[in-house]
Amino acid sequence: MTPDLSVDLGFLKLRNPVLTASGTFGYGLEFEPFMDLAKIGGIVVKGLYYGPREGNPPPRLVETTGGLINAIGLQGVGVEKFAAEVLPRLRRIDTAVLVNVCGASDEEYLKAIEFLDSLDGIAAYELNISCPNVKKNGLCPALGPDPTYALVKQAKAASRRPVIVKLSPNVTDIVEIAKAAEEAGADGLSLINTLLAMAVDIETRRPKLANIFGGLSGPAIKPIALRMTYQVAAAVRVPVIGLGGIMTGADAIEYLIVGARAVQVGTANFIDPAAAARIAGEMKEFCVRKGIAKIADLVGTLKTD
Amino acid sequence: MPHDPAAKIIKKQSWGDYHLFRLETPALAAGAEPGQFLMIRVSDTPYPLLRRPISLHAKEKDALEIFFQVAGQGTALLAQRKEGETLDILGPFGKGFIPETSGLSSPAYLVGGGRGIAPLYFLALELNKLGTWVKVLYGGKSLADLPIKEKFEEAGLDIVCSTDDGSFGYHGFVTGVLETEIRRQKPGILYVCGPDPMMKKTAEIAAASDIPARISLESMMGCGFGACWGCVKRIKNDGGGQWRKICEDGPVFWAEEIIWEEKE
Numbered sequence: 119m120t121p122d123l124s125v126d127l128g129f130l131k132l133r134n135p136v137l138t139a140s141g142t143f144g145y146g147l148e149f150e151p152f153m154d155l156a157k158i159g160g161i162v163v164k165g166l167y168y169g170p171r172e173g174n175p176p177p178r179l180v181e182t183t184g185g186l187i188n189a190i191g192l193q194g195v196g197v198e199k200f201a202a203e204v205l206p207r208l209r210r211i212d213t214a215v216l217v218n219v220c221g222a223s224d225e226e227y228l229k230a231i232e233f234l235d236s237l238d239g240i241a242a243y244e245l246n247i248s249c250p251n252v253k254k255n256g257l258c259p260a261l262g263p264d265p266t267y268a269l270v271k272q273a274k275a276a277s278r279r280p281v282i283v284k285l286s287p288n289v290t291d292i293v294e295i296a297k298a299a300e301e302a303g304a305d306g307l308s309l310i311n312t313l314l315a316m317a318v319d320i321e322t323r324r325p326k327l328a329n330i331f332g333g334l335s336g337p338a339i340k341p342i343a344l345r346m347t348y349q350v351a352a353a354v355r356v357p358v359i360g361l362g363g364i365m366t367g368a369d370a371i372e373y374l375i376v377g378a379r380a381v382q383v384g385t386a387n388f389i390d391p392a393a394a395a396r397i398a399g400e401m402k403e404f405c406v407r408k409g410i411a412k413i414a415d416l417v418g419t420l421k422t423d
Numbered sequence: 424m425p426h427d428p429a430a431k432i433i434k435k436q437s438w439g440d441y442h443l444f445r446l447e448t449p450a451l452a453a454g455a456e457p458g459q460f461l462m463i464r465v466s467d468t469p470y471p472l473l474r475r476p477i478s479l480h481a482k483e484k485d486a487l488e489i490f491f492q493v494a495g496q497g498t499a500l501l502a503q504r505k506e507g508e509t510l511d512i513l514g515p516f517g518k519g520f521i522p523e524t525s526g527l528s529s530p531a532y533l534v535g536g537g538r539g540i541a542p543l544y545f546l547a548l549e550l551n552k553l554g555t556w557v558k559v560l561y562g563g564k565s566l567a568d569l570p571i572k573e574k575f576e577e578a579g580l581d582i583v584c585s586t587d588d589g590s591f592g593y594h595g596f597v598t599g600v601l602e603t604e605i606r607r608q609k610p611g612i613l614y615v616c617g618p619d620p621m622m623k624k625t626a627e628i629a630a631a632s633d634i635p636a637r638i639s640l641e642s643m644m645g646c647g648f649g650a651c652w653g654c655v656k657r658i659k660n661d662g663g664g665q666w667r668k669i670c671e672d673g674p675v676f677w678a679e680e681i682i683w684e685e686k687e
Contacts, residue, residue, distance in 0.1 A: 144650035151425055151648075152513075164652075173666050175684070179645050179653035181473050186645065190652045193666060337469050365469060388646040389464070389474060391426075391513065 121405035122412045123398065125159070125379050127357045129280035129305045130241050132159035132214060132380060135413060136370065136398040139361050139384030140165050140218035140244060140284070141190070142335075145204045146211070152391035158398055159380060160214030163204070165246050167220045168230040170196040180317045180326040185338035185363075186385055187315045189329035192220055192249070197233045209239040218244045218284070222252045224259075224269050228276045235278050242280040245273055245304075248288075248311050260286035260311070263298035270302035280305035282359065287339075287346055288314045296350040308359040308382065309350060310343045336385040337363040344372055351377025351418060365393070367400020377418040425516070425648075427451050429509040433486065438570035440493045441538070442502050444510075449485040451514060457546035458519030458639055458675045461489065462647035464511040465500040475501060476644045476670070478542040478616075479515060487515075488545075490571060492538035516647050517674045520546050520614050520637050521553075530556040532610040534625055536597050536617025537563050540571065542639060546614055547580050557581065560604065562597025562617070566590040598624045605632050615639065615678070626678040636678035642669045657682035 123134035140162040143149060155161065173193025180187045195203070200217075208215050217240050221227030227245065234240060247266055250256040259265040266283070273281050283299040285292055287310040296307055312333025317326040343362025351358040360378030363385070364370050370381045386393035405413055427448045434445035451461070462474040475497040481488035493499050504510065520542070531550055533543040540561050547557045562585040563569045569591060575582040584592030585600045593600050598621060601613075605628070613636035615625045622638050629636035645651030649671035656676070658667040664682045667673070 142650065144652075148648055148650045173652065173655070175657075175666070176653075176655050177643065178655065179643060179651070181471060181643075184469055184472060186472060188645070188651070188653060193652050193655075336472055385472070388651055389469075389472060391646070391648065391650075 119406070119411065121402055121410055122414075123402055123405070125414050125417075127306055127379055130214060134159045134398045135374065135380040135401065136394050137162055137214075137216070137359065137380055137382045138387060138394050139382035140246065141188075142384040142387045145200070146208055146215070147204065149387070149391050153395045156212040157395040158213060160216055160241065162216040162218055162244055162382060163200075163208075164194055165192050165218040165220040166194055166197050166200055166230060167192065167222070168197055168226050168233065170194065170199065175328045177326060177328055178332075180332070182315070182317055182334070183338060185334050185336035186388075187317060187327060187332040187334050188312070189327045189332035191329065197230050201233070201237050205237060205239055214241040215239060216242050216244050216282070218246050220246045220249045222249060224251075224272055227269060228272055231273060231277050235276075240279060242282055242305070243273075243277060244282045244284050244308060245270065246284050246311075248284070248286045258286070260295065261289060263294050266295050267298040267302045270299050270304050274303035282306040282308050284311055285309040285350070286311045287342065292346050293349050293353045296354050300354045300356050304356060306357045306359060307350060307354060308361060310339070310346050310362050313339055313342065335363070337365055339363050340369060344376055347373055347378050348376035348420065364397065367397050367404055370397050370401055371404055371416065374413070374416045375418075375420050377420070379414070379417050425451065426513050428511045430512045431509050432504060432506050435504075435506045437502070439567055441490065441570045442493070443480065443488060443490045443571070444504070445486050445488045446510065446512070447486050448512065451512060452482055452485055452487045455479055455482050455487055455515045456519035457521065457549050458542055459515035459517045460647070460674060461487070461512050461514035462516065462644070463501060465497045471497050471500070473497070473645060474513065474647065476642075476647055477501075478639070478674075479545055480541045481545050481548070490538070490541040490544070494538075513647060517670055518672070520639065520675050521549065522637065529554075530558060530608065530610045531612050531614060532601065532604060533557060533559045534597060534601055534613060534615045534617070535559070535561050536621040537568055539617030539621075539639070539641075542616055543614065544571070544574060544578075547575065548578060551580070558583070558604065558610070560585070560597050560600050562586070562600065562621075564588065596624075597621065598628060601625065601628055605634070610634060612636065613678075623683045626681065626683070629678050637675050638678050638681060639675045640669050640673050640681075642674075644670055646670070657684055
């Protein structure tokens, strides 16, 4: 018996539940030498602002126990260069392409969506609501239900495509933000973005990142991400995509059991550039071993009695 | 595919903190060029999580050599690996030393500081094959930091050594030796790898003497193949400068392209 690994997000059918996480997979093409991209559910490309972004000075990365703190600063090529140089090559690959959209203001998000809407070969947008808003003292929309609602409402009105909202864990109550995004019309939610973190060099007493703070990812954050995925999936009706520290098929299965309909593989891509395809294979093996005919049947089956 | 999940260590030599591995890896050796590097897993568990970038030291048919210094947790684990064991390796990555255009100048001075000598051995042999006359300037803190100087002599290469403490060779920095050698005979090109202050000083000497220089930068890396954007250096462009990836756009740059930041 070959198990059916496909999952239906309502707005998008995936051949298997494994996507790659934005910011850890470049623009996708970097991974072609290592993996057949048609073997995964889809890719979420690196966050795009409307214009090119310079990014932060180095050091941008620091490795910590079971994790990685990054402060890349969303360096990127902008939507025009993406359309001209990257997207035509991605269209040739048989996999769903999702674009992570960034903005330094609500207006910039909408400008990027308007431009991307004119292009073919994009399955959905993932709204990165964790970008500092230059008009609001650098606060990002993800920090409150009201700015989240306002941005998602506008993005949905502007977009001809489904909009997934990527939630930040750096909030008091992620469920409240998730509900605000859903109420504003989000087609799906992905969580979690990285956890705000820092590391210090005790010899020099300097922060190990030039930006002082960065976002923690990797296996160290999985228990927190899993808990948040469980809480959010229980509170909303739209499909939830879980991510944070997935290194193996077993990690991904945990996310499905707590209610995620799909997952994203992030930091693992750096260590094993074929990780996403490997993880999809390991999920299939799990289904075979457990006699599960359809992997979607695992979603939200956590037993708490 | 640029991945060998089981490259066998067929020879290991150690000198204190410095180690040399010869790795049997026909697939990765095939197109390897001097100045490129490998991304090596140092643990079978996620601790430490990331691979370590290690530059290529030599190529011989189906084998590649690496020469590295223990600099932290990752390289300490790597140093514990024994002959007969295998390593999971990605690569080779990056743009190498030998420029694609603008020809090969002669003579070429190869300037290495400490573990920065590693890629210059591979380069020296390749340049020799191409008919370029080579002189190697090898500097370290002390005699113990020059463990592979004989290797260059055995290969018939012209080598000048220096130590900061005067325990061997010229007493002083390798950049001092470079200035002396330039006064004696001006080279057509410099190839440089070492600690940042040494490379910065070399770039200044090169600029003052109007000698083109190829400089190999070192950085902590997340992936090694251009996906994470973690290992950047300020490189000149039309608008003044931009952050370019050391792993993909480098690790070797022309000295005149590099903007040396005061604090990094």
